[in-house]
Amino acid sequence: MSDLFKKELLFKILVVGDFGVGKTSIIKRYAEGTFSPKYKMTIGADFALKQLDWDSETRINIQLWDIAGHERFGYLTSVYYRYAVAAAIVFDLTRPDTFFAVAKWLADLRDKVSLPVGRPLPVIILANKGDVAANKVPPQIEEFCKKNHITSWYVTSAKENRNIDEAMNRVVVEVLENQRNNNLYNSDSVMLAEEMHTDKHNNGQLCCSR
Amino acid sequence: MQKTLSMYKQFLRQLHCYIIIIFQGVTPSLRRSVWKYLLNYYSWESTQKERDQVAKEKKEEYYRMKTQWMTMTKIQEDNFSDYRERKSLIEKDVNRTDRTYTFYAGDNNPHIQLLNDILMTYVMYNFDLGYVQGMSDLLSPILYLLQDEVDTFWCFVGFMEKVISNFDVDQAGMKEQLQHLHTLVAFIEPELSTYLDNHDSGNMFFCFRWLLVWFKRELSQEDVMKLWEVLWAGLPCPNFHLLICVAILETEKRALMDNNYGFTEILKHINELSLKLDVNFLLNKAEGIYRQIEESAHANDNVREILGLPKIENGNLDSPNTASFTYLDTTADHASVNIDTNEVSYERGISNSYL
Numbered sequence: 001m002s003d004l005f006k007k008e009l010l011f012k013i014l015v016v017g018d019f020g021v022g023k024t025s026i027i028k029r030y031a032e033g034t035f036s037p038k039y040k041m042t043i044g045a046d047f048a049l050k051q052l053d054w055d056s057e058t059r060i061n062i063q064l065w066d067i068a069g070h071e072r073f074g075y076l077t078s079v080y081y082r083y084a085v086a087a088a089i090v091f092d093l094t095r096p097d098t099f100f101a102v103a104k105w106l107a108d109l110r111d112k113v114s115l116p117v118g119r120p121l122p123v124i125i126l127a128n129k130g131d132v133a134a135n136k137v138p139p140q141i142e143e144f145c146k147k148n149h150i151t152s153w154y155v156t157s158a159k160e161n162r163n164i165d166e167a168m169n170r171v172v173v174e175v176l177e178n179q180r181n182n183n184l185y186n187s188d189s190v191m192l193a194e195e196m197h198t199d200k201h202n203n204g205q206l207c208c209s210r
Numbered sequence: 211m212q213k214t215l216s217m218y219k220q221f222l223r224q225l226h227c228y229i230i231i232i233f234q235g236v237t238p239s240l241r242r243s244v245w246k247y248l249l250n251y252y253s254w255e256s257t258q259k260e261r262d263q264v265a266k267e268k269k270e271e272y273y274r275m276k277t278q279w280m281t282m283t284k285i286q287e288d289n290f291s292d293y294r295e296r297k298s299l300i301e302k303d304v305n306r307t308d309r310t311y312t313f314y315a316g317d318n319n320p321h322i323q324l325l326n327d328i329l330m331t332y333v334m335y336n337f338d339l340g341y342v343q344g345m346s347d348l349l350s351p352i353l354y355l356l357q358d359e360v361d362t363f364w365c366f367v368g369f370m371e372k373v374i375s376n377f378d379v380d381q382a383g384m385k386e387q388l389q390h391l392h393t394l395v396a397f398i399e400p401e402l403s404t405y406l407d408n409h410d411s412g413n414m415f416f417c418f419r420w421l422l423v424w425f426k427r428e429l430s431q432e433d434v435m436k437l438w439e440v441l442w443a444g445l446p447c448p449n450f451h452l453l454i455c456v457a458i459l460e461t462e463k464r465a466l467m468d469n470n471y472g473f474t475e476i477l478k479h480i481n482e483l484s485l486k487l488d489v490n491f492l493l494n495k496a497e498g499i500y501r502q503i504e505e506s507a508h509a510n511d512n513v514r515e516i517l518g519l520p521k522i523e524n525g526n527l528d529s530p531n532t533a534s535f536t537y538l539d540t541t542a543d544h545a546s547v548n549i550d551t552n553e554v555s556y557e558r559g560i561s562n563s564y565l
Contacts (some may be wrong), residue, residue, distance in 0.1 A: 012474075019343065020302035038309040041302070041343055043427065044418040046481050047474075063474065070299075070343040075381055079415055082473075095298075 006059045011175055012083050013062055013168075014113075014121075016105045017090035018098040019069035022128040025158035026090060027064045030168055035159050042068045045080045052172065060172060074108065081113035085178075086171045090126045093133035093155070099141070106148060117182050122174035125153035126167055131160045241435070242356055248442040249352075249368030251361070265360075272360045275334040276327065293333070296340045300329045307346040311431060313354050325349055328363045335367065342377040345370070347423040351435055372442065376422050387421050388414040390516045391452050397513045398456055398499055402463045410473035416480045417455050424451055425487075433489040440493060446500055448518040457495035458487065 015023045024039045024046075031048035045067045052060040067080050089105045091098040102125060114120055125145065127137055134155055145153055151174065154167040246252045251268070252261050279293075287294055304325040308314045314321050325346060333340050348369055353362045375383025391414050396403035406412050419427055424441065426434050441451050459466075462483070466476055503509045504519060511521040 019299060020306075039306060040308075040427070041306050041346075043344060043347075043422055044415065045477065047478065068343065072342050072377070072379070072381065075385075076415060076418065079413060079473075082410075 005057075006053075007057055008059050008061060009054075010061045010063065011085050011172065012065065013171055013175075014065045014067060014081060014084045014087040014109070015090060016067050016077075016087060016109065017069060017126075018092070018095075018101040018105075021069065021090045021092040021095075021098050022158050023069065023090050024066050026088075026126065026128060026156065026164060027066050029158040029161055030164050031062075031064060033161075035161070042066050044068055044073070044076060050168075054172070062168070062172070077108060078112040081109065084113055084121060085115065085175045086122045086124075088124050088126050088167065088171060090128050093127050093129050093136045096136075096138065099127075099138045102144070106150075115178065115182070119178070119182060120149070122171065122178055123148075123150050124167060124171055124174070125150060126156045126163075127153065128156050128158060130155040130162055131157035238355065241439075244439070245352070245355065245365055245442075246361065248439065249365040250371070251364045251368055268364050269360045272331065272363050276331045278334045279330050292340070296333050297330065299343070300326055300333070300341050300346070303341075303343060303346045304329065308350045308354075308431075311354070314350065321353060324353055324359055324362070328353065328359060328366060331363060332366065332370070336370075339370075339374065339377060344376065344422045347426040348373065351426070351431060351438070354431065355435065369438075369442070373424065384418070384421065387449075387452065388417065390449065391417060391421070391455050393512050394452055394456050394503075394516060395459060397503070397509060399460055399463060402459060402467065405467050406476075409471070409476065411476050416473075416477045417459075419481070420455055420458075421451070425454065428484050428487050429489055430485065433487075437489050437493070446497055447504075449516050450496060450500070452516065453496040453499050454492050456499055457492045458483065460495070460499075 015027055017023055019041065024042055025035060027048050028039065029035055031050040045065060047063055047065045050062045050064065052062060054060045065080060065084070067077060087109050089102050089109075091102050106123060109123065110120060125141070127141070134157075137155060141153055145151070152167070152170050154163045154170075156163045156167060158164060247254055252264060256264070282290075282293070287297075304322050307322070307325060314325075328349060329341055329346060332345075349362070349366050352365050352369065356362045356365060375386075378384070392403065392406075392412060395406070395414075403412075406414070424434075425437055429437060437454070444450070447453075462479065465471075466479060469475065471479060500517065503513060503517060509519075509522075514521055
């Protein structure tokens, strides 16, 4: 099928988490395929776009929102969260404190944004800097995910390009499933004009991947 | 007589600095000395002897504070979570501050260590504020210019005094500035302000980065130094940085509106202006806007107050009344100038300065 007839979807996906956990690096790796140790810390918010040819009939435009991690600027987040359809919460495997902050970020998301029908946003957790500390995965993570209805978490490395695509694909799958289940096709928040087709990329990866 | 002479000298020194800033003939060595006055390290009226004394005292004071955190034991740190958090945040941030500039590039760069030490010492100097993201961006150009730890620290303290409300715990200072910016845009570009209001952007959040670190992320090192000098000097008015914002927005107005951008696209467009802005053009334009407001009989007190202009008591703004004439006494010909014609004021701004 030619590009002209492809169905275009736009997904706004938030990337949140404590300062310095690698949000910008993950986004740049995913959207631009690059990594640099020289990224500046994010002030306010920024975002990157990535186009996914999901299947022969669907093109997905992903808008990844890179949201500053400093607590002080938390009042800004509700505006940046608006219209999001999913979120990734990132923590840094080399800094245990940042895992404990995941709960805080989840609460912030739950508090400030939900899908148009009032259902919670699908969320995944990324345990970043897996190139340095893959063996330091906090044992509580399984329990945490279960308790908070989070279906997936991944050990990632933006530096070594590990699991980033897999994790983002998983997010997309969850968004598509969500939309199918909720029949949200006429949502006024994002452009979801047409009925979704069965996605062919769902590789059934429902368990957690390391 | 002695006093008059010293006041005269002080006036000349200040005037000299301002002329330098305005005409932009600042060489690095001159700038090094000018900044110390602009950032209240030295007072304008000081003598050389007094400055030597200040430098000596400030140096001792700095190292006393630096020793305080450097000698903290592990147990002390373990029992002091606020301190630990700040230390870790500073360490993270200095390692991602201007690493693309040669001065801060590479592994184990000593200048990164200096940024770290100065910010840590600032935590001891002002523990209530401590460290908030953005501060490393404000520090970096000062160290780059002065290349002296102690001088840089005290100049940074002076800079922080000017922008401390940007880092309020409740962010009241930032919120107020965003509101003021909206007020100014509504006055200068009502069409744009209505557009922003109708496109989820009346909160002006897309200008957050500009305001937090005074365009540090938008301009090159050289240009940001030039801009900060003007802003530190308070020329031509307080809150001039808000008029720089207005100048950019006015320039981008058509791009934003003609493309029918919403909240997301506006943020993206604004963020992508980074390193594409011309500081001289903006300074000229912002000054033009200031002159326009200064001379406008229509500017209400809200607008005037933001820019430190005297209020028009009477409130009847449509016709130039006696009250407004009292304040606008330098410009007897105002009634005949159509202030709403932007070009007039812009031309004046351009011819007056910054060229």
